Amino acid sequence: MNQSPAETALSRAMIRWSLTKATPVAETHTSWIFRVEQNGRNYAAIKILKPETAAEERRGSLLLNWYQGEGAATVFDMHGDTLFMEWLDGGTLGEPARAGRDDEATIAISTVVANLHRPRADAPEDLIGLREHFAALFATDVRVWPHTARDLYARACGIALKLFDRPSAAIPLHGDLHHDNILASDRGWLAIDPKGLIGDPAYELANVYRNPAGATALAANPRRIAALTDAFESRLGYNRKRVLGWAAAHSALAACWDLAEGNPIATDLAVLPLLLSAYDQA
Structure with missing residues (x-):
C-alpha cells in the first residue's frame, strides 16, 4: 500500500532520530504534528510541513530554530520540511x-x-x-x-x-x-x-x-x-x-x-x- 506524504515523512523521521512511537496530535492547514517517544521515556514532537504551504512555513521554522529555545519551543533538528522539536504539553496562555x-x-x-x-x-x-x-x-x-x-x-x-x-x-x-x-x-x-x-x-x-x-x-x-x-x-x-x-x-x-x-x-x-x-x- 502506498504511503501518504505525511506517513512517508514520519517514517523517515522515526528512523533518522531513533524514535520509538508516534501518536497523531493535530493536522492544521500548514502541517501534521505528532507526539513521539525517545527511548520509551521522553516525549518530543515531529512537525511535518505540508507541501502547499511549506515555503512560507519554512521561513518561520528557520526563525524558530534561530531562537535556540529562548522564549520559544526548542528545535532539536531539521531535515527538509520536517522538524524534530521539544514537546510542550501545557495549555495556551x-x-x-x-x-x-x-x-x-x-x-x-x-x-x-x-x-x-x-x-x-x-x-x-x-x-x-x-x-x-x-x-x-x-x-x-x-x-x-x-x-x-x-x-x-x-x-x-x-x-x-x-x-x-x-x-x-x-x-x-x-x-x-x-x-x-x-x-x-x-x-x-x-x-x-x-x-x-x-x-x-x-x-x-x-x-x-x-x-x-x-x-x-x-x-x-x-x-x-x-x-x-x-x-x-x-x-x-x-x-x-x-x-x-x-x-x-x-x-x-x-x-x-x-x-x-x-x-x-x-x-x-x-x-x-x-x-x-x-x-x-x-
Whole structure:
C-alpha cells in the first residue's frame, strides 16, 4: 500500500532520530504534528510541513530554530520540511487570560517577547519585511468595509504609512504572537509557530491587543488596552505610541484578511476604534 506524504515523512523521521512511537496530535492547514517517544521515556514532537504551504512555513521554522529555545519551543533538528522539536504539553496562555487572569498573561507575554528579541548573530535570510506583510491593507478596496467603519480603515492606513515613514531599528519578528501561540512548559511560557518577519520590534505586540480568541469583551476594554500598553512600555521599553499605532494598523490588516475570506470582523470593529483613540491620546 502506498504511503501518504505525511506517513512517508514520519517514517523517515522515526528512523533518522531513533524514535520509538508516534501518536497523531493535530493536522492544521500548514502541517501534521505528532507526539513521539525517545527511548520509551521522553516525549518530543515531529512537525511535518505540508507541501502547499511549506515555503512560507519554512521561513518561520528557520526563525524558530534561530531562537535556540529562548522564549520559544526548542528545535532539536531539521531535515527538509520536517522538524524534530521539544514537546510542550501545557495549555495556551489564552486559558488564564480568558479565565480572568489577563494581568498574569500580560506579564508572561512581556517575558516571552524580551527573550525572543534578545540580540543574536546570523539572523535567518528571507524574512518578510513589514511593508510586504501589510500589502493587503493598502490593496483593499475601502468599499468592502462596512459603510460605518470606512473611516476606521482610512485612519489605520494613515497610521501605518506614518510608521513606515519613520522607521525604527529592524529585528527578526515572530510576526504572529498572541495568547494561543504561547504554550506552557516546564521551562515557562514558550512561543510556537512564528511567521518569520523583520521590522519594528513594537509590531511584535500588535496582535496581542485583539486576542485571546473568543474574548472580544476583554479586548474591547479601554482599561485593558491601557494596561497592556503600560506593561509593554515599562517591561520592554517600547514607545507606547508606536505600539498602539502598530496595534491599530494590525487590527485593520487582520480585518482586511478576514473580509477577503468572507469572515466576520466583529472583534476588530469593536477593538479598532478604541485603539485609534488610545493612539491619539498617547
